[in-house]
Amino acid sequence: MGKGANSMGVKFDDSLSKRAHNFSAGPACLPESVMRTAAAEFCDYGGSGIGMMELSHRDAGGPVQNAMSQAAEDLRSLLSIPDAYHVLFMQGGAHGQFAAVPLNLLGDKKQADYLNTGFWSQRAMKEAARYCDVRLAYDGTVDNFTKLPSASTWDISPDSAYVHVCANETIHGVELLEDPVLPAGSPPLVADFTSTLLSRPVDVSKYGLIYASGGKNLGPAGFTVVIVRDDLLDRASPLCPSVLSYKLSAESKPVPSLYNTPPTYLIYMCGLVLQDLKDLGGLRAVQKRVRRRSDQIYSLIEASNSFYTLKNVDKPVRSMMNIPFRVKDGLVDGLEEAFCRESEASGIYQLFCHPLFPGLRVTLYNGVPDEAVNALYRFMVKFMADHVDSADRHAVPHHTPQVIPNRHALC
Amino acid sequence: MGKGANSMGVKFDDSLSKRAHNFSAGPACLPESVMRTAAAEFCDYGGSGIGMMELSHRDAGGPVQNAMSQAAEDLRSLLSIPDAYHVLFMQGGAHGQFAAVPLNLLGDKKQADYLNTGFWSQRAMKEAARYCDVRLAYDGTVDNFTKLPSASTWDISPDSAYVHVCANETIHGVELLEDPVLPAGSPPLVADFTSTLLSRPVDVSKYGLIYASGGKNLGPAGFTVVIVRDDLLDRASPLCPSVLSYKLSAESKPVPSLYNTPPTYLIYMCGLVLQDLKDLGGLRAVQKRVRRRSDQIYSLIEASNSFYTLKNVDKPVRSMMNIPFRVKDGLVDGLEEAFCRESEASGIYQLFCHPLFPGLRVTLYNGVPDEAVNALYRFMVKFMADHVDSADRHAVPHHTPQVIPNRHALC
Numbered sequence: 001m002g003k004g005a006n007s008m009g010v011k012f013d014d015s016l017s018k019r020a021h022n023f024s025a026g027p028a029c030l031p032e033s034v035m036r037t038a039a040a041e042f043c044d045y046g047g048s049g050i051g052m053m054e055l056s057h058r059d060a061g062g063p064v065q066n067a068m069s070q071a072a073e074d075l076r077s078l079l080s081i082p083d084a085y086h087v088l089f090m091q092g093g094a095h096g097q098f099a100a101v102p103l104n105l106l107g108d109k110k111q112a113d114y115l116n117t118g119f120w121s122q123r124a125m126k127e128a129a130r131y132c133d134v135r136l137a138y139d140g141t142v143d144n145f146t147k148l149p150s151a152s153t154w155d156i157s158p159d160s161a162y163v164h165v166c167a168n169e170t171i172h173g174v175e176l177l178e179d180p181v182l183p184a185g186s187p188p189l190v191a192d193f194t195s196t197l198l199s200r201p202v203d204v205s206k207y208g209l210i211y212a213s214g215g216k217n218l219g220p221a222g223f224t225v226v227i228v229r230d231d232l233l234d235r236a237s238p239l240c241p242s243v244l245s246y247k248l249s250a251e252s253k254p255v256p257s258l259y260n261t262p263p264t265y266l267i268y269m270c271g272l273v274l275q276d277l278k279d280l281g282g283l284r285a286v287q288k289r290v291r292r293r294s295d296q297i298y299s300l301i302e303a304s305n306s307f308y309t310l311k312n313v314d315k316p317v318r319s320m321m322n323i324p325f326r327v328k329d330g331l332v333d334g335l336e337e338a339f340c341r342e343s344e345a346s347g348i349y350q351l352f353c354h355p356l357f358p359g360l361r362v363t364l365y366n367g368v369p370d371e372a373v374n375a376l377y378r379f380m381v382k383f384m385a386d387h388v389d390s391a392d393r394h395a396v397p398h399h400t401p402q403v404i405p406n407r408h409a410l411c
Numbered sequence: 412m413g414k415g416a417n418s419m420g421v422k423f424d425d426s427l428s429k430r431a432h433n434f435s436a437g438p439a440c441l442p443e444s445v446m447r448t449a450a451a452e453f454c455d456y457g458g459s460g461i462g463m464m465e466l467s468h469r470d471a472g473g474p475v476q477n478a479m480s481q482a483a484e485d486l487r488s489l490l491s492i493p494d495a496y497h498v499l500f501m502q503g504g505a506h507g508q509f510a511a512v513p514l515n516l517l518g519d520k521k522q523a524d525y526l527n528t529g530f531w532s533q534r535a536m537k538e539a540a541r542y543c544d545v546r547l548a549y550d551g552t553v554d555n556f557t558k559l560p561s562a563s564t565w566d567i568s569p570d571s572a573y574v575h576v577c578a579n580e581t582i583h584g585v586e587l588l589e590d591p592v593l594p595a596g597s598p599p600l601v602a603d604f605t606s607t608l609l610s611r612p613v614d615v616s617k618y619g620l621i622y623a624s625g626g627k628n629l630g631p632a633g634f635t636v637v638i639v640r641d642d643l644l645d646r647a648s649p650l651c652p653s654v655l656s657y658k659l660s661a662e663s664k665p666v667p668s669l670y671n672t673p674p675t676y677l678i679y680m681c682g683l684v685l686q687d688l689k690d691l692g693g694l695r696a697v698q699k700r701v702r703r704r705s706d707q708i709y710s711l712i713e714a715s716n717s718f719y720t721l722k723n724v725d726k727p728v729r730s731m732m733n734i735p736f737r738v739k740d741g742l743v744d745g746l747e748e749a750f751c752r753e754s755e756a757s758g759i760y761q762l763f764c765h766p767l768f769p770g771l772r773v774t775l776y777n778g779v780p781d782e783a784v785n786a787l788y789r790f791m792v793k794f795m796a797d798h799v800d801s802a803d804r805h806a807v808p809h810h811t812p813q814v815i816p817n818r819h820a821l822c
Contacts, residue, residue: 018455019461020461025469026467027468030465035453038453042446043443044429050435050440053438053631054435054440054446055438058763060766064438091633092671093654096502099653213672215672220676222633222674241511243507259506261437261438261626262632265677266633266674352469367465
């Protein structure tokens, strides 16, 4: 698929291939093989002479419905999603789900439990407060957002409709790396997996609802994957807009996610990403690669004798997707700007953190190739050597930068 | 832009160019020049070595924010949108707006006026009924959805928060072709322009709010354009989800539509479509082409001596975007299926109507090239000649099918 030339004359010439090293935290780098396939068939899907984004979603059994069904099936297969869950493609991103969750799940309850682990948890809590009382099952402010304690310590109320956790705080670098086990009789666990889904195997049965927006590991920004347990489909408020209704989306015919026109092209792109992950050996193989690459960057920072510094995040919940760090603790004027400027001069882009937060961030979503991580590693070593104070020179690692295999040698 | 080869090696060879004739009612055919440009720079926007869909929307003054601002500016220019209006890019399509309109505009009112002109009006009314009393300013059921009476006859209540009209009923073939003038002191007029925006100049000052989803004239499905008068931004209900809030979208910094991650790639595609329309001479030129092409199909059907039949829609509101019709009034078993089968054999696709409604439909959105309309015209003449009863043979037009200039000769 996507090789050679199509009927619109879009062709490849591998000798011309050149990609920048793109570390955007989202919308993020997509796998090169996915981008090539999509470009090759952009104007002509499957030899039809029509682009995927120009095809009707109402053509029963047609290419759009088939692509949507295949993407849902591939996600089920990759995550071993139990039969008792629906896989939905919705719009509005994670922010849409911040409202959709209380609007769909409160039922006759007036309260929900939230873990406040950082910026994205707080966005979810702020939105939920429109619809219910938001109760804190854990308040990360006391730990300066460096922890995500074990579920056994969460303060969960039986009167809450659900317990909400953000599985990866991209700005604070705190990630849920093991699926929580809640006490028997607890409300259903709801998790925002936006920037971590597809980075490891997940025991979906531990959750009542998982949602994740595009723009990270799943594909482009503008669609949202919702994995919802069927017994939670009948609790929606009459005030829930139809476009945020899990039930309407789950029950649309002939396939789910067709109550209203879906973002067909973005779901097609997600399907290409999922197929790519299956070809690479599934999520156990992905998890090995994720661990290897995050270890590579964390170990360099830790070996830098405080030239590069991390937040003091608990190691068991240190994010493997987003590594926020400072240069010289951000205390040397212009040094972090120089880091960005010089990294771009080396063809390494989008290492800035969120505009609301200072510092830098390495994002290691699946679409980022190993070559880019290796290039970044080498750049960080060189930047340190160029800018470290003479007193700190001993901090520069003398070993050759560790070079890791490329993504196609994943397994 | 988009010519030759880019650094990913995506190249064009015009000799290979071949496009099907695609009449999808949505997601719809996009201009070939737009599709070619997008395909050529798919993996490498502006020589960056990064695809537009892989770039961060948080890069202040970066390519994504620039593309969003340029698209908004081009829409302002094409529609001569007054300064007192915001142009927003949102998610959720028209169905999202069916909820967003009451959630944003009710203020302290408990009621809104709706014109029931068909399927899409009813979807909007059904959604609005979640949030307010829906009052009928006109009930099209009495006219079997064949009319859209003059605004002077609408039954408007001063107690209503707004008056909602669907500007194009794609299934019934009824279109608002002149901007209504409401009596002084009327509530603001809200219009769903989903399948007609960009088909003619619009006097935006006649409306408080105009919305239109992608998938028709604007670009791919998955984003929504909202043009809202600034004085309507402060009426939102606290129950309005943030992703549907006009105010949050209008006030995001450094550019609007950034409160949450927008569907960046789809907005970029919209920008290419808007630039294409500007290159073609703007909406007066587009309107001439729209009239010429719809006349071509309507006149053929009317000259067919009832081999092809139209609904009895009032001529002044006959849709120029969507022409629903039957073959032999749908009374001859298998004849409409044969029409679809034989049209596809001629490389003419997606002429089926909405699954919920029988019959056929010609969709003439801007992306459909004149060559496709001419091919369809010729096919319809031939199909009639092949299938008309001998008694009806005199109905076959004897003149050569009118061939109209291609889109590049628009002006």
